[in-house]
Amino acid sequence: MEDIKKTEAWRVLRIQSELVTGIDALHELGPAVSIFGSARLPPESPYYKDAEAVARILSQAKFSVISGGGPSIMEAANKGAYKQGGQSVGLNIDLPFEQTANAEQDISLSFRYFFVRKLMFVKYSMAYVVFPGGFGTLDEFFEALTLMQTKKIKHFPIILYGSDFWAGLLDWVKDQLLTQGCISEKDLDLFYIIDSPNDVLPIIEKHQQYLTKHPEDDHRYAV
Numbered sequence: 001m002e003d004i005k006k007t008e009a010w011r012v013l014r015i016q017s018e019l020v021t022g023i024d025a026l027h028e029l030g031p032a033v034s035i036f037g038s039a040r041l042p043p044e045s046p047y048y049k050d051a052e053a054v055a056r057i058l059s060q061a062k063f064s065v066i067s068g069g070g071p072s073i074m075e076a077a078n079k080g081a082y083k084q085g086g087q088s089v090g091l092n093i094d095l096p097f098e099q100t101a102n103a104e105q106d107i108s109l110s111f112r113y114f115f116v117r118k119l120m121f122v123k124y125s126m127a128y129v130v131f132p133g134g135f136g137t138l139d140e141f142f143e144a145l146t147l148m149q150t151k152k153i154k155h156f157p158i159i160l161y162g163s164d165f166w167a168g169l170l171d172w173v174k175d176q177l178l179t180q181g182c183i184s185e186k187d188l189d190l191f192y193i194i195d196s197p198n199d200v201l202p203i204i205e206k207h208q209q210y211l212t213k214h215p216e217d218d219h220r221y222a223v
């Protein structure tokens with residue numbers, strides 16, 4: 001029993017260490033946008049190319065770009081941002097497969113615990129751009145929706161990229177969650193759906209302009 005207690009105590013210290021490291025590395029990052037998406041789509045995918053284009057546009061507008069730091073869409077995001085104006089940040093996660101840090105990062109952090117990593121995404125992002133992806137991408141999307149719906153954080157833009165990809169999920173949300181009363185009509189206003197890299201920046205700049213006038217509504221200072 002004593003060995004178990006020691007193990008649990010050391011786990012708490014590891015968690016604390018990851019929090020301190022993340023906060024110390026990112027607290028001066030400035031305006032940043034997180035881009036999420038699959039670790040499995042090939043570079044030939046149009047979503048890969050669009051993620052790179054979105055990141056480049058954001059970085060040239062002096063927004064830093066944060067990704068999960070791995071391959072595919074994450075790599076495209078870091079590649080598009082790298083040396084374009086804003087910082088290219090990778091928040092890597094230790095996994096037994098798929099997750100190898102890409103080389104296009106100005107700041108590269110590695111996390112053992114998903115929940116600490118997700119806190120860093122929320123705390124240091126002023127917007128999310130969510131490309132097609134799997135369970136991990138959906139996890140990030142729905143966690144942000146939950147935090148805003150429950151008013152744990154202030155509203156910030158969540159942008160779903162690729163209407164064809166997201167259409168089935170959104171139809172189910174409307175047909176089942178909304179019809180059954182599990183969510184309200186206004187919850188559908190918590191996110192945007194777009195299909196062009198050029199549509200991302202205006203949404204984020206509009207939010208930045210709002211925060212300039214209403215800094216108390218910036219969720220990043222409350223997380």
